[in-house]
Amino acid sequence: DTLTTNSTSHLIAEHIIEMAQSLRLKTIAEGVETADQVSWLLKRGVQYCQGWHFAKALPPQDFIHWLQQPPALLMQRGQ
Structure with missing residues (x-):
């Protein structure tokens, strides 16, 4: 689970999410394997x-x- 533990993976994912949000795109995370990843x-x-x-x-x-x-x-944010 490098998403929640590796600082490089964490930063890359955060910036991709921020970029999608700035473009008003919906974000879909693929390959989610743990509850910690869902929460993050x-x-x-x-x-x-x-x-x-x-x-x-x-x-x-x-x-x-x-x-x-x-x-x-x-799972959708807010439900």
């Missing part, structure tokens, strides 16, 4: 996160079944 990203205004923290990769047929289920976990 939300504190910096990232609106959406995707990654193994929420769901592991699925074979196509399992993914279709997963899509048909009621959402168990949706």
Whole structure:
């Protein structure tokens, strides 16, 4: 988890987020694996996160079944 522990990764991610926000773009973090990463990203205004923290990769047929289920976990800032 270099995002929350490595100062270089931390700075690069912060500047990318700031740049997106200054352009009024929505931010989506891909590859989120831990609750610490979710917290770090939300504190910096990232609106959406995707990654193994929420769901592991699925074979196509399992993914279709997963899509048909009621959402168990949706993460958007403010929800």
